[in-house]
Amino acid sequence: YEYGPSPRPSDQQLTVFADSTPNGTIGLLTLSSGKPVEVHETVGLNDNLIRNLYFLDSLTHLARERIPERFVHGKGSGAFGYFEVTHDVTGVCKAKFLSEIGKTTPVAVRFSSTGGERGTPDTTPDIRGLAIKFYTEEGNFDIVALNTPAFVIKDPVLFPSFVHAIKRNPTSNIRDENSRLDFLTLRPEDRNFMLTLYSDRATPASFREMFAFAIHTYQVENEDGVPSFVRFTFLPDLGNRNMNASEAARLAGEDPDYLTRDLFDNIANGNYPSWTAYLQILSLEDVKNAGFDVFDVTKILPEHQFPLHPYGRFVLNQNPINFFAEVEQLAFSPGNLVPGILGAPDDMFAARIFSYRDAHNYRLGPNVNKIAVNSPMNEVHTYLRDGRSPVNDNEDNAPNYFPNSFHGALPRVDDQKSKLIVVLQNDDGSIEQARDYLLPTFTPEEQESIPRNLARFMRPVVDFIRKRVIEIFEVIDPYIAQKIVEQLQEQ
Numbered sequence: 001y002e003y004g005p006s007p008r009p010s011d012q013q014l015t016v017f018a019d020s021t022p023n024g025t026i027g028l029l030t031l032s033s034g035k036p037v038e039v040h041e042t043v044g045l046n047d048n049l050i051r052n053l054y055f056l057d058s059l060t061h062l063a064r065e066r067i068p069e070r071f072v073h074g075k076g077s078g079a080f081g082y083f084e085v086t087h088d089v090t091g092v093c094k095a096k097f098l099s100e101i102g103k104t105t106p107v108a109v110r111f112s113s114t115g116g117e118r119g120t121p122d123t124t125p126d127i128r129g130l131a132i133k134f135y136t137e138e139g140n141f142d143i144v145a146l147n148t149p150a151f152v153i154k155d156p157v158l159f160p161s162f163v164h165a166i167k168r169n170p171t172s173n174i175r176d177e178n179s180r181l182d183f184l185t186l187r188p189e190d191r192n193f194m195l196t197l198y199s200d201r202a203t204p205a206s207f208r209e210m211f212a213f214a215i216h217t218y219q220v221e222n223e224d225g226v227p228s229f230v231r232f233t234f235l236p237d238l239g240n241r242n243m244n245a246s247e248a249a250r251l252a253g254e255d256p257d258y259l260t261r262d263l264f265d266n267i268a269n270g271n272y273p274s275w276t277a278y279l280q281i282l283s284l285e286d287v288k289n290a291g292f293d294v295f296d297v298t299k300i301l302p303e304h305q306f307p308l309h310p311y312g313r314f315v316l317n318q319n320p321i322n323f324f325a326e327v328e329q330l331a332f333s334p335g336n337l338v339p340g341i342l343g344a345p346d347d348m349f350a351a352r353i354f355s356y357r358d359a360h361n362y363r364l365g366p367n368v369n370k371i372a373v374n375s376p377m378n379e380v381h382t383y384l385r386d387g388r389s390p391v392n393d394n395e396d397n398a399p400n401y402f403p404n405s406f407h408g409a410l411p412r413v414d415d416q417k418s419k420l421i422v423v424l425q426n427d428d429g430s431i432e433q434a435r436d437y438l439l440p441t442f443t444p445e446e447q448e449s450i451p452r453n454l455a456r457f458m459r460p461v462v463d464f465i466r467k468r469v470i471e472i473f474e475v476i477d478p479y480i481a482q483k484i485v486e487q488l489q490e491q
């Protein structure tokens with residue numbers, strides 16, 4: 001398209017908008033207070049600027065356009081679509097959105113990278129996020145997942161330090177591989193996570209071709225209150241595909257929003273991406289006999305031990321119309337649960353319930369769930385009132401305290417029959433899992449990419465940390481360790 005208009009929908013947004021307004025304009029320009037703007041107010045030179053209300057309106061608003069970005073997963077793209085049940089899982093989970101085959105539920109999805117800020121190039125290698133909000137008839141259910149099957153740490157006390165270690169150095173303001181690899185090599189539980197981070201899975205070929213693992217083992221219950229324990233996994237119907245580091249580096253320069261554009265253009269062109277949804281299902285007996293802590297988020301549940309059961313799929317068929325309103329303000333929380341899904345019993349999950357809510361209060365305000373894209377589809381009655389906008393109808397004239405004698409909202413009779421189980425966790429590492437279960441599931445190309453990427457990342461890293469990395473890989477796979485040494489020597 002060098003010699004003509006670009007065929008990419010992402011380049012045509014303005015033209016498409018203009019074509020949709022045949023009358024030439026969407027209407028009269030007004031102040032935010034509604035008063036029509038006079039044409040002379042749109043010219044500032046040699047005017048009394050301070051009395052120019054159009055100028056005042058736009059300049060003061062401009063300075064307030066930015067809100068705090070997510071302190072992790074700052075760069076992201078979103079899309080909308082639906083989830084459809086394909087297999088009966090009512091035997092394990094009574095959540096209404098799963099109640100019958102063929103039932104559909106609207107979803108919002110946000111794809112992200114972890115460590116970069118809002119302007120980071122999409123193809124910078126990183127763990128990827130895929131968060132799904134199911135707008136169910138019993139409230140919103142959020143699954144906030146990653147493209148690694150295991151997380152980096154299991155003790156939430158370490159989370160703030162982990163985030164500091166992967167973000168910018170406080171002095172140079174540059175992301176520093178010394179801090180990232182220092183932290184990672186000091187924690188024995190993160191070996192599964194390291195395999196994804198340093199393989200080409202950290203540079204997915206597109207968001208459409210990316211795994212998503214909710215990781216935590218959730219407790220769910222059926223209508224009779226019988227508990228089961230499940231991991232939620234989503235596999236892309238196009239298959240998982242990566243790009244290599246040099247392609248990613250080229251695109252980071254040529255088209256920093258490459259993955260965002262790919263998602264937008266494909267959906268606009270009707271190539272709707274879809275994912276098949278799977279559950280790994282464990283009984284309480286399976287939990288006891290697994291031979292390891294199935295609630296440990298640094299561990300995978302090997303598929304040969306706990307097979308994947310398909311139960312649904314989701315399809316993304318709609319781009320956002322307004323990115324800020326619908327994606328920047330989209331707020332996911334592991335604490336958004338629905339009847340039948342109790343959450344996970346591990347400490348990390350408890351920390352996440354608190355932390356996402358806290359982040360939303362800071363980033364979007366206490367009325368976060370009144371922002372249109374976060375509003376549940378079902379009727380909502382609360383005793384929450386006032387605060388920063390949006391308050392919407394602020395629950396009108398209904399009583400604002402509970403209990404009350406004046407027909408305010410009442411809780412229903414307890415519906416949840418099982419109790420979230422209590423787990424005690426230890427601090428062990430997971431090198432055997434990385435060696436025996438996870439690495440063998442990587443394709444030969446993905447395995448080859450690990451030493452190549454690591455050697456590149458390790459260029460500026462001090463010797464004692466390099467030594468630790470090599471020692472770790474000598475246990476996971478001596479071939480990878482050998483390759484790292486060779487490639488470091490070649491540099």
Ligand code: HEM
Pocket residue numbers: 069070071072073076110111112128129130131144145146151155156159213214215216297330331332348351352355356359360363
């Ligand atoms: C102690 C552990 C963790 C804490 C405290 C934590 C906290 C947070 C917070 C506060 C945000 C920003 C939320 C916002 O501003 O809207 C976030 C984003 C995110 N986190 Fe975590 N997180 C933790 C672990 C995890 C784990 C285990 C996963 C995946 C299994 C995960 C996946 C994500 C994703 C995908 C996002 C981006 C959500 C979006 O697209 O808006 N995090 N995390």
